Amino acid sequence: MGFPRFPTSVKDHPTVREAVRRLDDLGDPRFGRMLTRCLDDTLARTVRPMPDGTAFVVTGDIPAMWLRDSTTQLMPYLALLRDDDGLQELVLAVLRRQFAQIARDPYANAFNAGPSGQAHDPADLCEDPWVWEEKYEVDSLALPLLLAHRFSVATGRTEHVPDTLRTARTVIALWRTEQDHERLSTYRFRRAGGSPGDTLPNAGRGTPVARTGMTWSGFRPSDDACAYGYNVPANLCAAAALDAVAELARPARDMELAENAAHLAAELRAATARHGTVEHSEFGTIYAYEVDGRGNALLMDDANMPGLLSLPLVADVPVTDPLYLATRRFVLSPANPTWHRGAAAEGIGSPHTPDGHIWPIAIAVQGLTGGEDERLTALRTLLSTDAGTGQMHESFHKDDPRRFTRPWFSWANAMYAELALDVAGLGTRPLWCTPATHSPPSLGQ
DSSP, X not given: OOOOOOOSOOTTOHHHHHHHHHHHTTTOTHHHHHHHHHHHHIIIIIEEEOTTSXXXXXXXXXXXXXXXXXXXXXXXXXXXXXXXXXXXXXXXXXXXXXXXHHHHOTTOSEEOSSSOOOOSOXXXXXXXXXXXXXXXXXXXXXXXXXXXXXXXXXXXXXTTHHHHHHHHHHHHHHHHHGGGHHHHOOOOOOOSSSOGGGSOTTTTTOSOOOOOSSOOOSBOTTSOBOSSSEEHHHXXXXXXXXXXXXXXXXXXXXXXXXXXXHHHHHHHHHHHHHHSEEEETXXXXXXXXXXXXXXXXXXXXXXXXXXXXXXXXXXXXXXXXXXXXXXXHHHTSTTSTTEEEOSSOEEEOOTTSOTTEEOHHHHHHHHHXXXXXXXXXXXXXXXXXXXXXXXXXXXXETTEEEEEEOSOBHHHHHHHHHHHHHHTTOOSHHHHOOSSOSSOOOOOO
């Protein structure tokens, strides 16, 4: 097929130029400069055209492609797709790569560009030379399906739909299996040495869970092991992905798949409502972060998406939903053990990084799910905490942004771009973050 050619810069894209003009009107030219830099960095440095016509996307300073990260890295470009064939072909090439990766190993979260045998830890149980890491995370399957649907909404194109629906059947079968993890699942993950968050207890099966109707996950979107096997935001994200599948399947006349997807989505939401919420003495009824169906619940949030704060962005939960708003108040308070306030900023961190560190991703999510003033405050905070590098980082210390983790983290750059486009009134959020419904907008027949 030959190596495809994709855009390496969007600085002259009409939408980007207009966004920069509008951001300049806010009085700080750094807003627009950072937007262009972040968008171009992803295209020029993380995208690798492959001879099979696909695109391999690294997330930054690790030579592997994460299903989740490669999806979120592309999200801001959806706002630029309407009249840009090159960007459209790039998204399609990434989707083809993601679908091939899921077909190879739906339990894996990250892959090599070829059968190189490279791995985060060569001693892991998985011996597939294509797999970088086999930490099973629900969101790794959900987010590519969401991207496939959002691409169709943004462009009207549907040639990727057959591959999307074929992938969805694999995903649905796995999520059904993992609804009864203790009895049906053969998945195991053990890693010798390291932290407890880097392996699963109980001979690699994870902590015991009861059957609830939710679907089990071994690891969080942070790649840390789940304390309890039912990750609440991941289940709600999965439900939204299933809605997206049903939306694509109906015009394709695949009514059986549409019905199966819609039915499982309803099951996940009902089970999450029943088992994934708790009564908090200060905030009332809120979502837990993880539960096990045996009476245990973890009250926190993680900066990685999907998280509780990001539910309107990845799970079709309305920003006006009372349960979400109560959870949001908890998440953005000292009651959340991962929330930090310091001399430089306040926001959510993650057990994945050192204590007292805040994630730019979470700051962007707070802006995208907040009001106009909150969005602008978030944008200013991101600029003021880049330690003069011109890049977003994985995390920075709440009192000193010069203490940061990962000097190059493309997902965080993408989240800055998504927020900046939204502040400029040119983002894609209105297409799917509707205030009144869980269902994505109709593509029509």
